[in-house]
Amino acid sequence: MSDPILLVEDDNAIAAVIVSALEGEGYRVDRCAAIAQRDRLLDAQHYAAMLTDVVLEDGDGIASLARVREQHPHMPIIILSAQNTLDTAVRASENEAFEYFPKPFDLDELIRAVRQAAGASSGAGSEGQGDEGNLPLVGRSQAMQGVFRMITRVLRNDLTVLVLGESGTGKELVAEAIHQLGSRKTGPFVAVNAAAIPRELIESELFGHEKGAFTGAVGQSIGKFEQANGGTLFLDEIGDMPLDAQTRLLRALQSGRIRRVGGRQDVAVDVRIIAATNRDLAPMIASGKFREDLYYRLNVVPIELPPLRARRDDIGALTRHFLSLAEDEGLPRRQIDEQAIGLLEKQPWRGNVRELRNLIYRLALLARNDVIDAELAREVLGKEQSLSTSERSSSVDRAMLDWIDEHHPAPGSLYRAASAAFEKPLFEHALRATAGNQLRAAELLGINRNTLRKRLGELGIVAEAFSTRA
Structure with a gap:
């Protein structure tokens, strides 16, 4: 192979593993540990592809890519990072990285990516910085890295996305991230929950209605599709949509046009569709409760969110994030000690991230000093786990009120x-x-x-x- 691979990595152990693996595949590899060394090598040699870490000895490996792109616009760049946040994945995508690998990564996957990159060409990129403070998703666990990578892959296109996951895992946050970071971010983001709308009103809610279309239609109403024109329409709990509404939805997705209930003319709409469900649609399709053709129309890019029990490594980061949000919303400023975090990491979290957030807000309110300790966490968790019959009843009351507040x-x-x-x-x-x-x-x-x-x-x-x- 005539052109070597350039590896920019300041961790000697990781570099040794990558060099050994690539050389075992027949590649020649040049390795350096700093941006200045990288630039000197790029000035002297043409490379089939470059692999670069983000945090290097003398700067940010992504922020410094502008000069590389100017001089080597077609060289594929693979980004490696231990800074496993959505911000890093987005920055990699904005700089048109050929691929992004959070550490630790699968070595076989990395080799496959290098093999593809070495025979590919990449267009000129643009320097960009993500605003991590405004990103809605938090997590550096391996379970979340696939989610981040899938999000970055749909930012520059309008492919339909189907977000799958249990209740409370953050499906709407994924939809918000795709909208907020994508090409439609200047347009509206409109969310509608199919489970919260009566069957007889869902078509009017989605497509609008004309005056006199049905009893109570005293004027024209614009539906969610038209409200989201130029932006993103998020269809939550799509598995709860009745079949007749599914048929009209499919027609709208296929044609890009909707017709208001009681209307006679079609209206063109330009929306990106992101759907979500906590249900397994396969048995619903088999029993005729969900249209198979609609499923394939929605399931262009599936993104599956892991439950919190599958990403316990993120509980500490999520807890601190929620404490910050609680402070922004007027609760006292709190910190949490590591013993308390350890207790939280052992919980089953059947309500997933939503349940964790509610508990953290409660701890922030009840803490007797600036630090939430294990004693308070154990006390509150103990009450949660040993509810009396009357307490369980009030818990159901709270759950119902929470549901009403969430679904409107x-x-x-x-x-x-x-x-x-x-x-x-x-x-x-x-x-x-x-x-x-x-x-x-x-x-x-x-x-x-x-x-x-x-x-x-x-x-x-x-x-x-x-x-x-x-």
Whole structure:
């Protein structure tokens, strides 16, 4: 291979591993540890690709790429970094890095990327700095690095994104990050929760309506699609959308045009679609509860968010981030000691990041001094884990109020939307406890089997998915 690879890395151990691996693939590798050395090597030699760390002996490996891009506009650049934040991934993307690898990385993946880069050419880049203070996602764990990398790959295009993950993992934050950092950041960001809108109103909510289209339509109303024109439309809980609305949504996505309810003319809209769900859509497709063609239209770029239990290394950073947010919102300034962090890292966090945030706000309020210690954390966590019957009832009350605050059901739909939201996990619990046996689940719930089957269909719950044979 005529042109060597340039490695800019100041960690001798990491450099030795990379050099050995690449030389084992037949590449010649020049290695340096500083920006000044890098520039001298680039002036003297043409390289097939460059691998560079971010934090180097004499500066920032990304910030200094402007000169490299000017003189070597077609050389692919692979960025390696232990600064595993979304900001770093975005900066790498803004400088048109061929690939970005957070440390520790998979050596086989790195070799594949070098192999591809060595035969590729990259366009001229532009220097850019991300504003980490405004980024909504926090985390340096390995589990989050794939998320960051996928986000950066969709910033320069309008591909439809489907965000998957449990409730409370931050799906809307991913959508906000893609909008905030992407090419549509000057346009509106409009979010709509399909689970919080009554079935008979969802088409009007999405597409708008004309005066007199139905009882109560006293004037023209602009829907979410038109409100998001030129920007991003975030469709949360897409798995809860009724089939008739799915059909109209598919038509809008295919044509780029919508028609208001009661209208006679189509309206052109230019929106980027980001959808999200905490449900497994595959069994819903199999049972006819979700359109397969709509799924493929939405699932162009899937981004799966890990639950908090799969990224416990991030709990310390998230905790400090939430303490900072709590201070911004008027709570006392607090710090937290490492023993308290250790206790938090051992919790199950069934409510994921949202549950952690609520607990941190509570600790910030209850702390008797500037430092939240393990004693207070143990006390509050103990109360959470040993609720009495009356406390559990008040906990349910708080959960319902939190749900209302988060979803903002439309006027006149509060009872139906809240009932559906809280009925669904109850039915799922019964099916899980009976391994999907509908007769036993109905007996457990104390309702008629036909009533159970009817409500399962209306809620989009597939009983077979809970079977031990599934």
